[in-house]
Amino acid sequence: MSDDRAVEVARRLVAALLAQEVTEAVLSPGSRSGPLALALYAADEQGLIRLHVRVDEREAGYLALGLAKASGRLTPVITTSGTAVANLHPALLEALHAGVPLLAVTADRPARLRGTGANQTTIQPGMFPGITFTDRITGLAGAVREGGPVHLNVELDEPLVESVSWQFPQNSWSMSAPVSGRTQVLESGPRTVLVAGDGADPALAAVAQQAGWPILAEPSSGLRSAPTSIACGRIVLGGRLIERIERIVSAGHPTLSRPVTNLLTRTNLPTVHVGDASTFPGVPGANVTFADRISVRGSGDESWVRSWIQAGDRIENALLHAEQFVVAKAVWEAATPGLLVLGSSNPIRDVDLVAPVRVPGPRVLANRGLAGIDGTVSTAIGAALTSYGRAIALMGDLTFLHGANGLLMGPIEPRPDLTIVVLNDDGGGIFHTLEQGSPEYSSAFERVFGTPTRTKIDALCAAHGIKHRLVQASQLEGYLSRTPVGIEVLEVQVTRAGRRALQSVVSGLAAV
Template sequence: MTGQSTRQARAVVDELVRGGVTDAVLCPGSRNAPLAFALQAADAAGRLRLHVRIDERGAGFLALGLARGSGRPVPVCTTSGTAVANLHPAVLEASHAGVPVIALTADRPAELIGTGASQTVDQTGIFGGAVRLAVTAATDDRRVRAQVCRVLAAAAGPWAGPVHLNVPFTEPLVPDDDVWPAGRPAGQPWTSAPPSAQVAPPLPLDPIAPTLVLAGTGDPAPAYAGLPVVAEPGSAAWPHALRAGPWLLDDQALRPAQVVVAGRPTLHRSVQRLLADPDVAVYALAGAAPWPDVPGTVRAVGALPQMIPDPVWLATWKAADRAAASTLDAALDIGLAPAGMRLARELVAGLPPGSALTIGSSNPVRDIALAARPRSGITVLTNRGVAGIDGTVSTATGFALAGGGPGYALLGDLTLLHDVTGLMTGPDEPRPDLTIVVLNDRGGGIFGLLEQGAPEHAGAFERVFGTPHTVDLAALCAAIGVAHTAVAPADLAGVLEPAPGVRVIEVPADRAMLRSAHGELRKAIGASVAEAVAHGA
């Protein structure tokens, strides 16, 4: 007779597949052996695609990337103990970014909790409020299938996000047959749950007032006809946004009467300064996620009503945008702008149509926002839920595996080093076509642009903020078995053709003058914009 844990695990996996799961991530362990056998059997039968990893933290971010790329819930399965805790960073990112990741964790039986048993911690509620739902699995087939359906529904929304299914297993942990439990007819979940929908009332905007749209990740619409849009990479509006929009937000001549916040913009301090201006009326578009409101100024949340855009207002913003972009490109062309910005411009322009681009937090996403020309034909992922650098290689791997085209990533050197295990893929695992472009300035360049990078803190800066390293990326890649190439930003286009497997393209840079280069570029752009606005060009 099939053991209880084997029956339980098979019911969980079978119901996940029936509920639409197509990918699953697994880390090795003993207590999760019933799930490991069930997932492997489902993979062998072509019912899902299994990805095995040795590092739970990276595995969580791999699941996140797969879920972002596919739009489907993706379980990540671990054994008990600290293995579960290692999922927490990915669960937090998934929670704030609205990504349906399922933490599928094996546990010791309840009677072993608190007894000093090996690899045993209290896993109930371990993720706190970061998950949309936390469930301890039942042991009988009927109840556990109903629980899986409830978990999938919670992961899907209305505000998508991570869920936790904790499965206590008793011994024996290995199967003695290959008989799967009977569920409902093939292809049907135990409980069918329709997707939730929300209808928001129109915002009380003045339809003729000068209006600016600020778009971030999770914005509900790709375009806002007739209104100037400043959008972050990763937002649906970015391909249609102003090229140099982030450079223009502090210009008083371009101050709007009202702002519409779409999604969750988090990149630029100038955005928060604008939203905190008491003379600007701030409204937020309704979406699945709670609306953002850092300065506490949002007056209403709803849908965008019919607007009557002022052609003079739009023309002024476009003129300022052209002037800023012209000055920016001139500085990039002659090498007066930071190398990261030149790299960002060349990378985005050179990506093949259909590419999936993952952008690391810290400087890379800001360099693209400040220097790249927004474009369509690519999909962009940024881990801006909590904006950490951890797990980005794994996220990019999952995003590339879920997409139909070639995968690319733009990372800083510390972001790569933070997730080196993300480069390690077993010989039997699905492999993406992923090109990882790394700006290597041998440390934490972004801190040089913040307050701690000011000259008066130079004595402490390099060791505790710059965090220099001496890692040879070529040797590191060789040790892992990943192809490596080093190029200058100007030569990037020549190595961006899609290639099979994972490869690293290293772009060496010097961060010593990063702060001053940013300052000089901002002054030059400000002067050109002021002239353009004054002349009405």
């Protein structure tokens, strides 16, 4: 490819993206990627592809991830060579483990320069193990067919920039892959629970309703509103009903709570996972089988699902007035029926406990592929850019600070109307609820787990020209009742004190 004129490579790339129905692209500027930048700018000017420019490659990757996750469309992120490429790795890993159609297009020096001291030259092919790789634009259609992330590395030789007229074909065709695999038919009995993790198939709501299966639905599963979804599922598992389970069906990528993970890794219960081993949260034993899709034969025991619903509702009622969950409840209600993006750690777990079930709610997205805190701000911005209606993101202070460069964007770049609610407990509150929060580790806790930063979030927002408001938890509902113009940050300061005690109280509700 290095024998081709760089501008012709750029022209073919844009034509290939249009053929794959690409409508959004993210660019991090650089010299080697110059012809790609000019071609994408021209496509943006012609109304073919909306271009988003970011100077931070890591945040550019997560912005593209959010665009792809929310739209379901292939979304490219384009970088120059060298360390710029390596900064895409976190977003690509998340895309790999969540099955998101993210395309990394990396500009490269000609292959003849590899192994020399040429500026910004390294071995870019194969830089991302496990990610589908191609160095041919003609191979792009085949590479993206599986739906996960792809790395396209293009060698560009000088001259990089020439004065040319950019014209692109405007025809496209569907990139939807045909549905493959077989449907496994299950009997409605024995007594079964359906565990729905991140990105589960929405069609399972009807299957569970027919079979009489209670659904333990994570917030980002898409099944929270299903007729048999139960409240506080991870707490209900701490009661006696777990002893009556005779079979497990799981779907999506369930990773949110240890009680659910422990249930799925039991080897004494037959388990059917809708998906493959890459989304099963553990080492599958001989009791685990995999299916592409499932259907059910017969109707289930109504008393079975009713007992789970009653247990969950009882615990939910006990939590309704807990002050610690005011923020989670307010955010969920304000986001309904729009978009809600949840950060990892405590925020998504708080929502998991108090978000209503069996009623319509918002569309919920979260980076649960690897459940990292990085890139959440950019993911939320990307998702909001493709959504209509109200868009809210909820995250902790460390998650916000870790991704604060997501707010670093030019004044003319497209911006969504997005409210980012930051639950600021000045550190890693989730560690209080884990083994590290035990009293015997108290002397080391604050420095190596709590990690307070004392960062002034208002000053950080001001530096980026982002509207900021410090609000009390009790005031949040009122502020969320209005839709912002552009991006705004609502900071709610809370304390980490009592998090561990609250965990014990909540867990004890299952036995009441």
